[in-house]
Amino acid sequence: MISCILIDDEPFARDELAELLLSHADVKVVACASNAIEAIQAINEHKPQLVFLDIQMPRISGIELLAMLDKATMLRVVFVTAFDEFAIKAFxxxxxxxxxxxxxxxxxxxxxxRLRGDLEPRDLSPLAPQTLSHLPCFSGNKLKVVPIEEVEFIFSDLGGVHVSTRAGMVHTHLTLKMLEQKTPLMFCHRQYLIAPSAIAEIELIDAGAEVITRLGKRVPVSRRYLKELKQHFGFQ
Structure with missing residues (x-):
């Protein structure tokens, strides 16, 4: 059985594709998503073999979504698009x-x-942007698209991955490792990423240090990352 997820902001398009897939007994639609935030959550939860991905979605496009997927979660992707055949040659x-x-x-x-004969995952990196300009986040039942420049720090605990922004705290399904690779944020602690632009002070203490952000938040810095953080700002 081939498990798949349908990602499209148009409900009629999703329903149409789901109905077409009903005639293929070995294909099972395990989830649908209308945006990048829902899609990442569904992919992490269901770990499908196949994703049908709409390219043109508002705020975060299908191509930008690829950059938000952990490389460990390589998928077979079928793009669904209204582009003409000339525009699609690049893919x-x-x-x-x-x-x-x-x-x-x-x-x-x-x-x-074709997919039945070759279900090996493909490397999506040639198509995915190398950096993220926005983060897909959520707060309660609200989905939020947060610009990177509004992020002060990000940390993880048993409750998930939390994003501290100028407007308050939100949450994301992205991993710290992927965020470090795709954003300007730096590790300052094994559970914390910090935006260098948000740092106002570095206070040295016995156990390592603490960062004081421009909004007055205090973020722990472990000995492991202190030297790199100091060097980033030209301190010896």
């Missing part, structure tokens, strides 16, 4: 399959037949 160069809207039933069947 063919990286051997990714695609479906043009409105989806043709025979074209979908051809795509699935």
């Amino acid at each position: 063919e160069l990286h051997a990714f399959d695609y479906l043009l809207k409105p989806i043709d039933e025979k074209r979908l069947a051809h795509t699935l037949e």
Whole structure:
């Protein structure tokens, strides 16, 4: 059984694709998502073999979503797009399959037949942006798209990954490791990332140090990361 997730901000497009997939007994839709935040949560939860991904979504596009996926979660992706066949040639160069809207039933069947013969995950990095300009976050039942420049620090605990911003605390499904790779944030502690631009002071204490942010928040700095943090600002 091939597990898959449908990601598209248009509910009618998702429903249409889900209905077309019903005729393929070996394909199971385990979740649907209408935006990047829902998509990351669904991918982390269900770990599907296949994702049908709309390219054109508001705020965070399908291509930007690829940059938010942990490299350990490499997926087979079929792009779903309204682009014409000339515009899609760039994706063919990286051997990714695609479906043009409105989806043709025979074209979908051809795509699935190819996937059945080769379900090895593909490296998505050639298409994904190397840095993130926004973070997909949530607070209660609200989904938030947070610009990187508004982030002061990020930390993880048993409750998840928490993002401290100028407007308050929100949460994300992204991992600290991926955030360190894709943003300007630096590790200052094994559970904390700090934005260098948010640092007002570094206070040295016996156990290591603490950062005091420009908004007056205090963030722990372990001995392991103190030297690198000081060197970043030119301190010996």
